[in-house]
Amino acid sequence: xxxxxxxxxxxxxxxxxxxxxxxxxxxxxxxxxxxxxxxxxxxxxxxxxxxxxxxx
Amino acid sequence: xxxxxxxxxxxxxxxxxxxxxxxxxxxxxxxxxxxxxxxxxxxxxxxxxxxxxxxxxxxxxxxxxxxxxxxxxxxxxxxxxxxxxxxxxxxxxxxxxxxxxxxxxxxxxxxxxxxxxxxxxxxxxxxxxxxxxxxxxxxxxxxxxxxxxxxxxxxxxxxxxxxxxxxxxxxxxxxxxxxxxxxxxxxxxxxxxxxxxxxxxxxxxxxxxxxxxxxxxxxxxxxxxxxxxxxxxxxxxxxxxxxxxxxxxxxxxxxxxxxxxxxxxxxxxxxxxxxxxxxxxxxxxxxxxxxxxxxxxxxxxxxxxxxxxxxxxxxxxxxxxxxxxxxxxxxxxxxxxxxxxxxxxxxxxxxxxxxxxxxxxxxxxxxxxxxxxxxxxxxxxxxxxxxxxxxxxxxxxxxxxxxxxxxxxxxxxxxxxxxxxxxxxxxxxxxxxxxxxxxxxxxxxxxxxxxxxxxxxxxxxxxxxxxxxxxxxxxxxxxxxxxxxxxxxxxxxxxxxxxxxxxxxxxxxxxxxxxxxxxxxxxxxxxxxxxxxxxxxxxxxxxxxxxxxxxxxxxxxxxxxxxxxxxxxxxxxxxxxxxxxxxxxxxxxxxxxxxxxxxxxxxxxxxxxxxxxxxxxxxxxxxxxxxxxxxxxxxxxxxxxxxxxxxxxxxxxxxxxxxxxxxxxxxxxxxxxxxxxxxxxxxxxxxxxxxxxxxxxxxxxxxxxxxxxxxxxxxxxxxxxxxxxxxxxxxxxxxxxxxxxxxxxxxxxxxxxxxxxxxxxxxxxxxxxxxxxxxxxxxxxxxxxxxx
Numbered sequence: 001x002x003x004x005x006x007x008x009x010x011x012x013x014x015x016x017x018x019x020x021x022x023x024x025x026x027x028x029x030x031x032x033x034x035x036x037x038x039x040x041x042x043x044x045x046x047x048x049x050x051x052x053x054x055x056x
Numbered sequence: 057x058x059x060x061x062x063x064x065x066x067x068x069x070x071x072x073x074x075x076x077x078x079x080x081x082x083x084x085x086x087x088x089x090x091x092x093x094x095x096x097x098x099x100x101x102x103x104x105x106x107x108x109x110x111x112x113x114x115x116x117x118x119x120x121x122x123x124x125x126x127x128x129x130x131x132x133x134x135x136x137x138x139x140x141x142x143x144x145x146x147x148x149x150x151x152x153x154x155x156x157x158x159x160x161x162x163x164x165x166x167x168x169x170x171x172x173x174x175x176x177x178x179x180x181x182x183x184x185x186x187x188x189x190x191x192x193x194x195x196x197x198x199x200x201x202x203x204x205x206x207x208x209x210x211x212x213x214x215x216x217x218x219x220x221x222x223x224x225x226x227x228x229x230x231x232x233x234x235x236x237x238x239x240x241x242x243x244x245x246x247x248x249x250x251x252x253x254x255x256x257x258x259x260x261x262x263x264x265x266x267x268x269x270x271x272x273x274x275x276x277x278x279x280x281x282x283x284x285x286x287x288x289x290x291x292x293x294x295x296x297x298x299x300x301x302x303x304x305x306x307x308x309x310x311x312x313x314x315x316x317x318x319x320x321x322x323x324x325x326x327x328x329x330x331x332x333x334x335x336x337x338x339x340x341x342x343x344x345x346x347x348x349x350x351x352x353x354x355x356x357x358x359x360x361x362x363x364x365x366x367x368x369x370x371x372x373x374x375x376x377x378x379x380x381x382x383x384x385x386x387x388x389x390x391x392x393x394x395x396x397x398x399x400x401x402x403x404x405x406x407x408x409x410x411x412x413x414x415x416x417x418x419x420x421x422x423x424x425x426x427x428x429x430x431x432x433x434x435x436x437x438x439x440x441x442x443x444x445x446x447x448x449x450x451x452x453x454x455x456x457x458x459x460x461x462x463x464x465x466x467x468x469x470x471x472x473x474x475x476x477x478x479x480x481x482x483x484x485x486x487x488x489x490x491x492x493x494x495x496x497x498x499x500x501x502x503x504x505x506x507x508x509x510x511x512x513x514x515x516x517x518x519x520x521x522x523x524x525x526x527x528x529x530x531x532x533x534x535x536x537x538x539x540x541x542x543x544x545x546x547x548x549x550x551x552x553x554x555x556x557x558x559x560x561x562x563x564x565x566x567x568x569x570x571x572x573x574x575x576x577x578x579x580x581x582x583x584x585x586x587x588x589x590x591x592x593x594x595x596x597x598x599x600x601x602x603x604x605x606x607x608x609x610x611x612x613x614x615x616x617x618x619x620x621x622x623x624x625x626x627x628x629x630x631x632x633x634x635x636x637x638x639x640x641x642x643x644x645x646x647x648x649x650x651x652x653x654x655x656x657x658x659x660x661x662x663x664x665x666x667x668x669x670x671x672x673x674x675x676x677x678x679x680x681x682x683x684x685x686x687x688x689x690x691x692x693x694x695x696x697x698x699x700x701x702x703x704x705x706x707x708x709x710x711x712x713x714x715x716x717x718x719x720x721x722x723x724x725x726x727x728x729x730x731x732x733x734x735x736x737x738x739x740x741x742x743x744x745x746x747x748x749x750x751x752x753x754x755x756x757x758x759x760x761x762x763x764x765x766x767x768x769x770x771x772x773x774x775x776x777x778x779x780x781x782x783x784x785x786x787x788x789x790x791x792x793x794x795x796x797x798x799x800x801x802x803x804x805x806x807x808x809x810x811x812x813x814x815x816x817x818x819x820x821x822x823x824x825x826x827x828x829x830x831x832x833x834x835x836x837x838x839x840x841x842x843x844x
Contacts, residue, residue, distance in 0.1 A: 013598075013600075019600060020602070020626075021600075021602055021605070021623065021626040022626060023626070023627075023628050024615065024626075024627045024628050024629075024656055
């Protein structure tokens with residue numbers, strides 16, 4: 001199991017629909033919202049850890 | 057069930073099974089979507105049970121729930137049935153649908169052309185039996201209920217029963233009417249005998265009009281039956297009174313009207329049966345029996361009973377009974393029913409064989425994968441049937457008019473009677489004029505106008521290998537200004553080859569291994585190329601694909617990336633200047649270039665080329681001559697797309713477009729005019745959905761899963777133009793029917809009212825004949841589409 005770096009939820013890499021590649025590592029997300037949020041500021045989430053569901 | 061939830065929410069509760077929810081955000085999205093529906097007071101979607109519960113006011117439009125959930129990208133589990141409603145008239149369509157729209161019914165659509173009601177419902181709330189009961193309450197007798205939509209005989213059986221009933225009632229009416237008409241000139245039959253004979257026609261032969269009128273009355277509506285019943289009953293009653301008091305009777309009028317209208321309905325029901333021919337022919341292509349290998353020999357079993365994995369023998373001249381792959385043998389199969397392609401396709405071991413196709417030469421052993429209701433053929437039939445039950449948007453006007461039409465006609469008849477009586481005409485004659493007005497009006501031609509065109513048009517399209525899933529596409533296609541094509545696999549052959557590789561062989565082997573899990577055409581080309589060079593391709597330990605970038609995998613413990621600059625950048629791999637320039641050069645020749653990175657270092661560059669389809673240029677040209685502007689949108693890089701566009705003389709193109717971007721391009725173009733998108737049914741789903749008309753070119757056999765309004769077999773771009781052509785014919789046909797139906801009523805009602813008397817007038821019996829002819833005309837006209 002992988003962990004969504006934005007909301008902290010567990011995501012199954014085999015089934016994940018949303019993922020991105022950043023600095024040679026694959027990150028999986030529970031939703032397009034988390035993915036877009038991560039792509040907006042990846043460094044923030046990698047340093048601070050999951051922050052919960054993004055609000056928009 | 058009325059319940060109270062929490063403190064203040066009152067209303068009716070319902071539970072929906074939601075499909076596609078896989079995370080917490082999803083359930084929130086679904087919940088919000090449900091709450092946005094008018095009438096919903098409280099909603100909650102649970103990820104754990106995949107269910108949504110909600111409380112709503114009883115006036116809630118249940119169908120809106122489904123639309124709301126689908127709009128945000130999820131779906132609701134539902135079941136569907138076809139219920140035949142033999143007694144309903146075309147102008148009753150709205151009443152039937154209203155009656156069927158119970159709590160729990162998402163969609164109810166009645167096709168006057170087939171007399172079938174299609175119901176999509178929530179099995180947690182209602183069942184077909186509830187719908188049938190609701191129909192009965194509204195006075196419509198529900199006939200057969202068919203769950204397996206493959207059973208195309210439901211409508212045929214219903215229509216045949218109807219025809220038999222009509223014939224048995226018509227049989228005594230004909231000679232009696234003949235005698236009555238003769239006695240009009242030679243008064244040989246005494247008036248009382250005439251009364252007896254006319255009664256038989258009025259109450260036995262004409263029974264369906266009386267019961268139909270009563271049913272409509274109870275529903276607070278009026279239909280064709282109301283008009284016929286009123287027209288004939290009034291003349292009959294007057295004549296009976298006259299016969300008993302020694303006045304001038306005209307029994308022949310009521311009897312003849314009933315005879316003519318019955319005869320018209322008989323012909324109509326016979327002809328309507330023909331409109332469904334195409335789909336019936338399709339459904340009957342699957343042979344009922346199959347020879348399955350058991351031990352040493354073969355045993356004959358029911359085709360639907362064949363299990364996946366069993367071997368089925370097919371001999372020359374037989375139709376293939378199941379879907380499967382050829383295990384042994386060689387032959388040629390005629391697949392024209394699915395593709396419209398007249399040349400038989402070669403079948404050798406490993407090839408896909410489809411149920412219903414004809415083995416014209418050879419003998420095959422087919423390893424079954426799907427049988428019965430799961431075959432491609434069954435799926436096609438199901439989709440075509442569903443599409444045939446739809447109405448075109450232009451029909452809405454006709455339906456609105458038909459709704460008030462009968463009332464207007466009755467008012468006109470009353471006015472006619474009053475006007476003639478005031479002018480001093482004898483009551484008998486005033487009544488004849490009024491009766492003529494009642495029976496000449498034909499709301500049913502209005503109700504039938506587009507449904508018939510859709511049934512025949514969808515069927516005809518299916519015969520040409522065009523699977524129309526949404527008949528509204530016929531209308532929308534004609535308003536389109538742009539035809540947007542996907543490039544790879546649509547305009548090009550979709551089977552690219554590696555034309556050049558720069559780099560070390562080890563990196564190539566890694567690249568091929570990384571790509572071995574992908575179904576993307578470029579990936580397959582790379583794997584084929586490596587295999588040809590004799591390199592060992594191994595399955596990767598992990599694999600991920602990134603649309604618009606490339607793939608990233610772990611092979612033998614090393615991280616391997618194959619893709620464009622964006623992928624390299626995300627991997628943090630530096631592309632050497634020389635290699636970048638080389639790639640640019642290759643792309644300007646219309647080739648695709650991908651880099652290979654191993655452990656963060658770029659070690660190779662592969663150039664791949666794809667050939668244009670031979671018919672691409674002519675297909676694009678043909679669309680242009682039909683007034684459409686061709687556009688290319690592709691995920692490939694800008695330069696490769698530009699090269700293809702230039703070869704086809706297309707000036708508007710978009711490269712580097714991922715699936716979502718393509719949808720965005722479509723949306724932007726739609727601001728300028730209607731858009732037809734032609735592309736892959738799976739990868740281009742967002743763009744297909746965003747377009748006015750989505751045409752999916754499919755190479756798979758999972759038609760139902762593909763997006764798009766129309767599905768065509770891959771490899772035949774001319775089908776797009778063919779679809780436009782059929783659209784024009786269907787639209788013209790429906791329009792002709794509507795105009796004819798309107799004009800006919802507008803022209804004949806004044807004549808029937810005696811406005812031009814005595815120069816031009818219509819006796820009731822002639823009016824009845826004219827009315828029958830009008831619905832027959834509409835039906836005949838729609839049947840012309842069979843040759844479109």
